Amino acid sequence: MSTSSPGSIVLLTRLSRLIYRRATEDVLGMRLKAYVTLSNLREGPRSQQDLCISMHLDANNCVLMLNDLEQLGYVERRRDPADRRRHIVEMTRPGHKAMLAAEQAMESLEDDVLGALSIEEREVLRKLLDRALAAEPALTP
Numbered sequence: 001m002s003t004s005s006p007g008s009i010v011l012l013t014r015l016s017r018l019i020y021r022r023a024t025e026d027v028l029g030m031r032l033k034a035y036v037t038l039s040n041l042r043e044g045p046r047s048q049q050d051l052c053i054s055m056h057l058d059a060n061n062c063v064l065m066l067n068d069l070e071q072l073g074y075v076e077r078r079r080d081p082a083d084r085r086r087h088i089v090e091m092t093r094p095g096h097k098a099m100l101a102a103e104q105a106m107e108s109l110e111d112d113v114l115g116a117l118s119i120e121e122r123e124v125l126r127k128l129l130d131r132a133l134a135a136e137p138a139l140t141p
Helices: 008-022 032-040 048-054 059-071 093-113 119-134
Strands: 075-080 083-091
Touching: 008 093, 032 048, 032 059, 032 093, 048 059, 048 083, 059 075, 083 093
Parallel strands: none
Antiparallel strands: 075 083
């Protein structure tokens, strides 16, 4: 790494801030965190606690976001029949439809933000980011 160039973390932080500035509610049809939440529910229902942990949100902020998504009709929470203390969170049909619309907007945004990269370079970047994130649980104390 060159000493005159910022490190990868600094560059990822800059890129993240650029995305947050551009991924507005007007563009996505929902807040970016709502989109990320729905994306986390894509594979199916999850416990509320697991969802909060996977998104690195404290329980209070996670509950507030889920309250908003539930009010919009995008998610449904219900008690886990096996453990009444736990809530299971599931995306609804309207939530899935809203996520797909936001996903299309996000693809356009990705084209804008990563426009300097070829399709092949974007795929390599995505694979590297997936690999780095897959190792994340090992990094969490």
